[in-house]
Amino acid sequence: MQPLLTPQQCRQLDHIAIEERGIPSLDLMERAARAVAEAAEELLADRRRENEFAPVAFCSGGSAEPPETVRALLKRREQDCAPWAAVFCGPGNNGGDGLAAARLLMERGICVRTILVGDWAKMTSDAREMARRLRDLGGKIEEFDPDDLEQSAWLSLCDCAIDALLGVGLKRPVQRAFLAAVRRLNSLHCPVVACDLPTGLDGDTGRILGQAVRADMTVTFTAAKPGLYLDQGRVYSGQVRVVDIGLPDDLTAPLLTEGDLWAVKGPDTLPRRPRTAHKGDFGKLFLLCGGVGFTGAPVFAARAAVRSGAGLVFLAVPNEIYPIVAVKCSEAMPFPIPDRYEELLSRAKGCDAAVIGPGLGADPAARELARRLLRDLPCPVVLDADGINALAGHIDILDTRSAPTLLTPHDGEFQRLTGCALPLEDRLSAARDFAAAHRCGLVLKGHATVTAATDGRAWVNVSGNPGMAKGGSGDVLSGIAAGLWGQRHLRSGPDDLWPLAAQAVAIHAACGDLCAREFGEYAMTPGDMIEALPKVFKSLEPCSGT
Structure with a gap:
């Protein structure tokens, strides 16, 4: 940095x-x-x-x-x-x-x-x-x-x-x-x-x-x-x-x-995973994603979380799309959203981090479910896409949360949430002000993605390319961020979550740059970026030794 x-x-x-x-x-x-x-x-x-x-x-x-x-x-x-x-x-x-x-x-x-x-x-x-x-x-x-x-x-x-x-x-x-x-x-x-x-x-x-x-x-x-x-x-x-x-x-x-301000030119080296750890130590993740017409988003988020080192990934999707998502998921564990909210909440509370929003759509019931979970979940939550849109007019839910929350909007979603004018004249200040006012982390996605923490720290990502500007790319980022957040050896306290969010952005960008070199900016896809995750993570591992 x-x-x-x-x-x-x-x-x-x-x-x-x-x-x-x-x-x-x-x-x-x-x-x-x-x-x-x-x-x-x-x-x-x-x-x-x-x-x-x-x-x-x-x-x-x-x-x-x-x-x-x-x-x-x-x-x-x-x-x-x-x-x-x-x-x-x-x-x-x-x-x-x-x-x-x-x-x-x-x-x-x-x-x-x-x-x-x-x-x-x-x-x-x-x-x-x-x-x-x-x-x-x-x-x-x-x-x-x-x-x-x-x-x-x-x-x-x-x-x-x-x-x-x-x-x-x-x-x-x-x-x-x-x-x-x-x-x-x-x-x-x-x-x-x-x-x-x-x-x-x-x-x-x-x-x-x-x-x-x-x-x-x-x-x-x-x-x-x-x-x-x-x-x-x-x-x-x-x-x-x-x-x-x-x-x-x-x-x-x-x-x-x-x-308190850094330019991030690439991801940092990651510590070695503990030799005696088990899958629970690397995070149990809960994802609420997907809707009719949006079957790719939950798969992208779940696969990215698995590829980012998560131990267990549980994916809740609407019953209508469960058969489709289940066929596409081999490592993550999809299940239909239960009829009883208490059953869903119980499963989610057993997890170390959550992702809410990718592909949920504009269905009022889905957005209300997102808001209820955000109110009730005691674990860190990554809120993306329609999860962010569900907060419009209900920002008080964010203000009352005690657990860390990371929002990952692009400028349009940020505008819907805050009512600000576009284009943003000062994206850094906008991100910092929002994070401080609502005691959350904010990843303001764009040409130079800004990650802002609750305490004023901020990171400006200076890598990535226009080939990443495709539907599904943000879902991959959400999965990476939650995948890192759930791993206990990567954090010693809540303040470590915000640098990890900036690390997720850098890893995401590194995957995008790798894909651009291999496939070109026109042809690269979010799926290609997930396939690039092993190469990027391999480059971040410490040298082998005792």
Whole structure:
């Protein structure tokens, strides 16, 4: 797991380091710039190996002959064997990082054009000093002019670009010259390195503020920001590289090691199963799933629970579909829902965890049954799909439960439950607020699934793929989560259930990525993901030994 810090936390760390610890701000800027320059060099080296340096081609947008300055530029590009790089800088300290990176690239023999966007008079003192150092080396700083054909031609021919326009402090849509610069960067046919955060991306939420730079790589400082992975951030940030710029360890360590927000890039290793355990130690699970027309959901959930290590899986389904489900289940134990509620409750109370909801449908009797069980069950419950829909208008049931409850909605189910507007502008805050308000765990499924705990901890999953967006995928996740929850050796207390929920999301995503590699995103199915579970779990087992 990778710790995440908000832009505000990072700014506060910088302030303390500079103002209270006496660390020169220019030293921090120099280290940040070095990391950005090294990233740009790596991308240039990749293009050199692949022989993808910019071709000699430029379109002026009209039929007229290019002016002499452009013709001279094209001729120079034919003869110049050195790579060309463009560095877009704003007047703030993010721009100062870019100015320093431009100087470092020049020192390495790269032909650099440094382009300032915004008001020169608003340059920070550190940015001015970096501009002075660049000029002392012979570098020039020019204003961004989208109507300048020679500048546009040069940008069209460059081999790499750096976005150092606005940084992490942006909270309103990109406007005027900065908007034009963002559009120009996105029009280039070369890789783009973003400095700390792509311009136009909200560092807290990952939302696009009007328009944003689509980077191939983002070099971010001290810690990754949530916005790099949330919402559109995962698309616009490209490869994320976190670099240490020299803040004191005693400042950063408490936040990085004891924080409450993490990016999950893959599942963690699992402890060895106890040698002397029996099937009861690995969890008795109760599942209430399925309905007429929804015979796949209970099978997916049950099979995923079994494949995730559950000792015994009992599956209650409506009598009408029992024959179908029974034929499909070999390891799980399906049974028809008894007529007497007390009999069903008695069987469920004998279990260590439960799943309620997959495939229940909109039948009022089924939803009432889900609500009664949620009220009465003393064990942890994973509530999914129609189980969540059954709570709409009855949220008080969730509030009165004493045992842990995990809800796994997608945005539509979350909207039906809460009445919130879609699209969600801040999925992380929405998940955290709901979990805290209703004393439950929440897995808000989507492009970057967020798992939120009752105590404010949250995990952002950064793996998975669009091939997982198929009916039945959520049922598989519910089975994995309950399968982990029921195993006693994986938890020592209630607080361990929430990291296990995040682990279930990561395992689910790992299965999806494995299937995408094997079958492709179009053809992969939830059934394929269940079949991938053994490979994923095998990779998580500790090395064999005594």
